Amino acid sequence: MSQDVLELVQWAKSNGAQIPDQIEFVRDESKGICAICKEDLQDVKIQIPSSIIIDRQDARDEFAPRFDGDNTGLKFLISFWKLQDNAKFGPYLRNLPLKLDSALVWNPNEWQLLRGTNLGNSIREKLSTIYSEWITWIKDRGLPNDSLNFDEINDQQLYQNFLEPASKGQFDSWSSFPAFLWSHLILLSRAFPEYIIHPQCHEGSVILLPLLDLLNHDAHSKVQWYSEGEAFCLEKNGGVAKGQELFNNYGAKGNEELLAGYGFVQEDNEFDYVALKIKLPLNTIESILENEPRIQLPTLDDYTTFAFEKSTEKKKDKTDPSYFEDGIRFFINTQNANCLNPLLDLFSYLSKTDGTENWTDLRPRLQGLQSLRAALKLKQDQASVSPQGLEHSDAINSYREHCARVYRQGQLHVLKHAISSLKQLEKDLLTQNKHQLLNLKKILKDDPKFIQEELPKFFHDKDQDEVSFDDTFELLVLWVLAKCKNGSFQAKHEWVEKQFKASMGKKHTVSEEAESLYSHFFPQNQTRTTKITLQELSDAYNFVITNSFTRSASSSSETILVQSA
Ligand SMILES: C[S@@+](CC[C@H](N)C(=O)[O-])C[C@H]1O[C@@H](n2cnc3c(N)ncnc32)[C@H](O)[C@@H]1O
Numbered sequence: 374m375s376q377d378v379l380e381l382v383q384w385a386k387s388n389g390a391q392i393p394d395q396i397e398f399v400r401d402e403s404k405g406i407c408a409i410c411k412e413d414l415q416d417v418k419i420q421i422p423s424s425i426i427i428d429r430q431d432a433r434d435e436f437a438p439r440f441d442g443d444n445t446g447l448k449f450l451i452s453f454w455k456l457q458d459n460a461k462f463g464p465y466l467r468n469l470p471l472k473l474d475s476a477l478v479w480n481p482n483e484w485q486l487l488r489g490t491n492l493g494n495s496i497r498e499k500l501s502t503i504y505s506e507w508i509t510w511i512k513d514r515g516l517p518n519d520s521l522n523f524d525e526i527n528d529q530q531l532y533q534n535f536l537e538p539a540s541k542g543q544f545d546s547w548s549s550f551p552a553f554l555w556s557h558l559i560l561l562s563r564a565f566p567e568y569i570i571h572p573q574c575h576e577g578s579v580i581l582l583p584l585l586d587l588l589n590h591d592a593h594s595k596v597q598w599y600s601e602g603e604a605f606c607l608e609k610n611g612g613v614a615k616g617q618e619l620f621n622n623y624g625a626k627g628n629e630e631l632l633a634g635y636g637f638v639q640e641d642n643e644f645d646y647v648a649l650k651i652k653l654p655l656n657t658i659e660s661i662l663e664n665e666p667r668i669q670l671p672t673l674d675d676y677t678t679f680a681f682e683k684s685t686e687k688k689k690d691k692t693d694p695s696y697f698e699d700g701i702r703f704f705i706n707t708q709n710a711n712c713l714n715p716l717l718d719l720f721s722y723l724s725k726t727d728g729t730e731n732w733t734d735l736r737p738r739l740q741g742l743q744s745l746r747a748a749l750k751l752k753q754d755q756a757s758v759s760p761q762g763l764e765h766s767d768a769i770n771s772y773r774e775h776c777a778r779v780y781r782q783g784q785l786h787v788l789k790h791a792i793s794s795l796k797q798l799e800k801d802l803l804t805q806n807k808h809q810l811l812n813l814k815k816i817l818k819d820d821p822k823f824i825q826e827e828l829p830k831f832f833h834d835k836d837q838d839e840v841s842f843d844d845t846f847e848l849l850v851l852w853v854l855a856k857c858k859n860g861s862f863q864a865k866h867e868w869v870e871k872q873f874k875a876s877m878g879k880k881h882t883v884s885e886e887a888e889s890l891y892s893h894f895f896p897q898n899q900t901r902t903t904k905i906t907l908q909e910l911s912d913a914y915n916f917v918i919t920n921s922f923t924r925s926a927s928s929s930s931e932t933i934l935v936q937s938a
Pocket residue numbers: 403404405406407468469470562563586587588589590591634635636637638
């Protein structure tokens with residue numbers, strides 16, 4: 374055990390902390406300090422008395438009277454004490470890590486390793502939020518600050534002036550931004566929720582537990598946290614074998630949260646998730662909240678396992694559309710087979726065409742599934758990009774490179790899993806409902822008259838090679854047009870005729886797309902005899918749009934008509 378850690382253990386014990394003597398603290402190159410059992414141990418219990426728990430009351434005492442105590446004050450307190458070499462907590466402060474690996478403080482070349490991922494895309498925003506927290510506190514107290522415009526400073530300047538000193542715990546002033554960022558990351562990676570010992574405390578309030586916060590994370594470690602009087606206790610159920618590490622369990626955290634908050638990742642992390650942020654117009658959200666109780670718009674509370682982050686979430690009414698104005702966040706993972714359902718419901722709702730169609734109907738369901746799959750595919754493509762050429766001279770740390778690789782692989786794994794689940798779901802839906810679906814292949818098989826007589830008639834005054842069809846959509850429009858014009862629907866396609874007639878009752882305007890399709894197929898100087906009007910083509914066009922979905926495969930797409938229920 375190093376001298377510093379030994380000093381911390383002795384200090385904690387002399388202040389009433391209880392920890393089995395068989396636990397030894399050693400330093401590991403990537404994990405930092407680790408707790409190793411020197412003997413086989415049965416149930417392990419560690420108890421931290423209130424006298425060495427650091428909480429917002431300490432910040433209140435230190436900064437009174439101009440401070441009423443919150444997590445922000447606690448962050449300032451840690452850097453304040455660190456520079457002061459606070460006498461009481463000296464042994465604790467001396468053992469806080471000075472090298473942090475959170476992705477928030479990586480250099481610009483290392484950020485390149487996260488390009489195209491959610492984390493890579495959100496780092497500057499996260500930093501900007503921390504900066505706002507810092508500057509607000511500083512200004513409120515009239516402390517010196519050099520305000521900067523976060524949007525203007527480039528990555529290299531940001532790194533050199535703020536992130537690098539923070540990542541190394543190097544700062545001369547306790548109230549500087551690098552000092553605050555260092556403290557922020559210390560709390561993010563080490564704090565515990567206060568409610569364990571004070572159930573009535575402010576929601577999201579955190580505390581620091583010297584000694585106990587030396588335990589590393591294992592998502593499978595069975596631990597309990599509880600209070601005994603004013604003390605905080607951790608109990609590890611089941612034994613720990615000699616030579617093995619005693620782990621805490623920080624909760625079901627994916628690598629995105631681990632890498633941003635703690636600076637490490639777990640390989641094959643079963644708790645990995647990918648966040649999808651969907652931004653919708655306020656009136657659409659309003660309409661969903663008012664009329665569609667079955668569509669769940671998740672709120673952050675549905676997911677957050679991080680007590681600490683809740684405190685910064687402004688309390689807002691979740692039935693108010695403005696709660697979702699920055700986007701609705703869905704989290705998908707490989708563990709919960711139902712996690713795609715709320716997303717699919719929303720995408721089906723957004724694929725609904727008019728007032729009479731219900732989002733639970735087959736057509737919007739199939740179209741929604743396509744759109745969701747396309748959105749996931751886009752995300753997958755973005756997360757598959759490799760880092761660009763490096764612009765700066767900063768070296769890439771091999772541990773961070775490893776973390777970025779594992780994180781990216783985890784994201785891609787979740788996306789791949791979600792895309793294949795949707796493919797399977799689509800396959801099942803298509804099989805179950807095949808009698809309600811009509812594609813061009815079936816039409817060509819069952820209705821040879823269309824291709825042999827009716828279609829050529831439309832273009833009989835054109836050279837054959839002048840006529841080309843871009844996709845199955847155009848051919849379907851022409852099929853509907855021919856069948857309606859000639860009254861030649863086959864018995865098995867009567868439902869199309871019925872649906873078409875029903876659609877005629879609704880008012881449609883002629884769209885630009887229908888107009889350009891009309892002039893593409895029937896330019897005035899060429900079609901003297903066909904006598905197809907723009908209105909007729911437009912009616913067929915609108916009908917196909919509102920009664921079909923388009924299925925996209927990697928190289929082609931196919932439009933399929935859907936019989937309504
Ligand atoms: C609460 S502290 C644990 C004690 C820490 N090892 C130390 O040296 O102070 C959390 C930090 O420990 C490290 N850590 C915890 N669990 C880890 C794990 N399973 N793998 C790698 N690093 C881990 C990370 O640096 C994390 O930010």
